[in-house]
Amino acid sequence: MGIDNLQGEGFLTTTLDQVIAWARKNSLWPMPMGISCCAIEMMATASPRFDISRFGSEVMRFTPRQCDVMIVAGTVTYKMSTVVRKIYDQMPEPKWVISMGACASSGGMFRSYSVVQGIDQFIPVDVFVAGCPPRPEALLNALMELQKKVQREQTGDRVHAMKRSSSRNPRHDPGRARPSQGTLSGCHRRYIGVPW
Ligand code: SF4
Numbered sequence: 001m002g003i004d005n006l007q008g009e010g011f012l013t014t015t016l017d018q019v020i021a022w023a024r025k026n027s028l029w030p031m032p033m034g035i036s037c038c039a040i041e042m043m044a045t046a047s048p049r050f051d052i053s054r055f056g057s058e059v060m061r062f063t064p065r066q067c068d069v070m071i072v073a074g075t076v077t078y079k080m081s082t083v084v085r086k087i088y089d090q091m092p093e094p095k096w097v098i099s100m101g102a103c104a105s106s107g108g109m110f111r112s113y114s115v116v117q118g119i120d121q122f123i124p125v126d127v128f129v130a131g132c133p134p135r136p137e138a139l140l141n142a143l144m145e146l147q148k149k150v151q152r153e154q155t156g157d158r159v160h161a162m163k164r165s166s167s168r169n170p171r172h173d174p175g176r177a178r179p180s181q182g183t184l185s186g187c188h189r190r191y192i193g194v195p196w
Contacts, residue, residue: 021152029061033087037133042100042136057069098142098146
């Protein structure tokens, strides 16, 4: 049957990469890494008023094995960073990270010896959300931005992403956006087990 004969029958042509990306972007399952006050707004995002299920992301799982997008919401201390990194490592590829709020993205108001000045120091971040705390709409906007990014990705890109994520040094990844402030001191590197 020639393609001309299919006109009017209701068909479309696409590529396998496009179909996979479309399926992935509409079924991003969050790992809710709620650490402090921003988590309250993250929980509100799942409420009927804001309805994150419109984006296929209402299935928040509390096991990293069933998630593909980690939402880090709150102040991350160096002590907690080992836990966040471990949970991130336990998530299967492909996986993405949203940094929600000023504290997760840059340490926020906590310019302190005990607080990590941006989670991109120990995990790769795909989308940063500004605010203290960001409203649920801002988190939904971040999710939509992440969906656009996922839709643009080719399946082969994931192979490179896996290599990047295993490098354990997201700050040296030029393809990732990151805030400017904050560096790990030598003792903090040793504390969270980062080899660089
Ligand atoms: S950004 Fe503001 S609301 Fe969010 S964890 Fe920090 S202090 Fe709390």
